[in-house]
Amino acid sequence: xxxxxxxxxxxxxxxxxxxxxxxxxxxxxxxxxxxxxxxxxxxxxxxxxxxxxxxxxxxxxxxxxxxxxxxxxxxxxxxxxxxxxxxxxxxxxxxxxxxxxxxxxxxxxxxxxxxxxxxxxxxxxxxxxxxxxxxxxxxxxxxxxxxxxxxxxxxxxxxxxxxxxxxx
Amino acid sequence: xxxxxxxxxxxxxxxxxxxxxxxxxxxxxxxxxxxxxxxxxxxxxxxxxxxxxxxxxxxxxxxxxxxxxxxxxxxxxxxxxxxxxxxxxxxxxxxxxxxxxxxxxxxxxxxxxxxxxxxxxxxxxxxxxxxxxxxxxxxxxxxxxxxxxxxxxxxxxxxxxxxxxxxxxxxxxxxxxxxxxxxxxxxxxxxxxxxxx
Numbered sequence: 001x002x003x004x005x006x007x008x009x010x011x012x013x014x015x016x017x018x019x020x021x022x023x024x025x026x027x028x029x030x031x032x033x034x035x036x037x038x039x040x041x042x043x044x045x046x047x048x049x050x051x052x053x054x055x056x057x058x059x060x061x062x063x064x065x066x067x068x069x070x071x072x073x074x075x076x077x078x079x080x081x082x083x084x085x086x087x088x089x090x091x092x093x094x095x096x097x098x099x100x101x102x103x104x105x106x107x108x109x110x111x112x113x114x115x116x117x118x119x120x121x122x123x124x125x126x127x128x129x130x131x132x133x134x135x136x137x138x139x140x141x142x143x144x145x146x147x148x149x150x151x152x153x154x155x156x157x158x159x160x161x162x163x164x165x166x167x168x
Numbered sequence: 169x170x171x172x173x174x175x176x177x178x179x180x181x182x183x184x185x186x187x188x189x190x191x192x193x194x195x196x197x198x199x200x201x202x203x204x205x206x207x208x209x210x211x212x213x214x215x216x217x218x219x220x221x222x223x224x225x226x227x228x229x230x231x232x233x234x235x236x237x238x239x240x241x242x243x244x245x246x247x248x249x250x251x252x253x254x255x256x257x258x259x260x261x262x263x264x265x266x267x268x269x270x271x272x273x274x275x276x277x278x279x280x281x282x283x284x285x286x287x288x289x290x291x292x293x294x295x296x297x298x299x300x301x302x303x304x305x306x307x308x309x310x311x312x313x314x315x316x317x318x319x320x321x322x323x324x325x326x327x328x329x330x331x332x333x334x335x336x337x338x339x340x341x342x343x344x345x346x347x348x349x350x351x352x353x354x355x356x357x358x359x360x361x362x363x364x365x
Contacts, residue, residue: 017351017354017355018319018347018350018351018354020296021296021297021299021300021303021354022300022319022320024296024297024300025296025297025300025301025304025320026320027297028297028298028301029205029208029209029297029320032201032204032205032208033200033201033204034200034201034203034204034217034218034221034222035214035218037218038200038218038221038222038225039193039196039197039200041222042192042196042222042225042226042229043189043192043193045226045229046189046192046229047189049229049230050187050189053187
């Protein structure tokens with residue numbers, strides 16, 4: 001916006017005879033602007049100087065580094081959580097034997113068990129020490145305990161298999 | 169982030185340099201008018217004025233002119249750049265004009281302006297405005313700078329001194345002589361028109 005509204009100390013350049021003609025010139029020039037083509041050319045030059053960024057350019061290398069670090073940390077955390085949920089405990093095979101009535105532990109050969117026509121199940125209390133060979137944990141404190149078990153025995157009373165019913 | 173009218177030139181420049189096209193566009197639209205009008209009056213040619221404005225903003229885009237906000241406002245910097253570009257454009261005939269003015273320092277310069285500035289004449293419909301335009305066009309370039317920037321753009325002596333890279337006293341004397349020459353020419357050519365306004 002053109003104007004002469006300012007005060008300069010010692011401004012002696014105020015000639016009233018020029019004020020009106022200059023105002024007329026200002027009025028005539030007010031609508032004069034750069035041709036529209038100039039703006040188009042400048043914006044095209046801007047686009048050449050700053051080409052459109054691809055999505056992977058939106059983050060700086062530092063930001064990418066931070067994102068990678070965070071992603072890796074999150075991945076490790078998720079994997080650790082999944083592993084902790086699915087990691088087998090040291091009693092897994094025993095718990096399976098306790099929960100699943102079909103999981104008998106063979107004490108004799110499979111052929112011998114299959115050939116036994118009159119096998120039957122009996123309840124028995126088995127000393128824990130006798131089960132140490134089957135993986136049942138035995139400590140000095142529980143060595144004297146017994147474990148409730150179901151035993152598959154043959155017609156002659158020989159043990160063929162057993163499963164643990166309770167593990168105190 | 170979309171630039172707003174309230175954004176300062178410095179903020180728009182920062183956004184422009186980070187690749188925001190809208191900031192560059194806002195800067196251009198904010199300053200192109202005054203720059204074009206200055207270049208138009210200073211050079212007398214709409215084509216030259218458009219070229220100058222384009223060169224000014226190309227320089228701003230590529231930072232080839234090294235604008236420093238601590239050294240002054242952007243508009244004055246742009247005026248200074250435009251002035252230097254115009255000087256470069258008119259360099260071949262500047263020497264002749266300067267010599268002619270030196271020989272006829274009271275403003276009665278041999279007039280070659282009417283044909284030379286004909287393109288600008290098409291833009292100015294009012295007769296008085298055209299007379300003033302011609303009077304300005306016939307001033308020596310260094311007087312013309314001061315008269316245009318002071319009378320039509322409202323800049324202070326200090327700002328004009330910075331743009332023209334001269335001291336304030338020089339601005340004052342150039343302005344005084346320029347105005348006197350203009351008044352004399354206008355009174356001599358169309359006294360009835362001038363007095364009627």
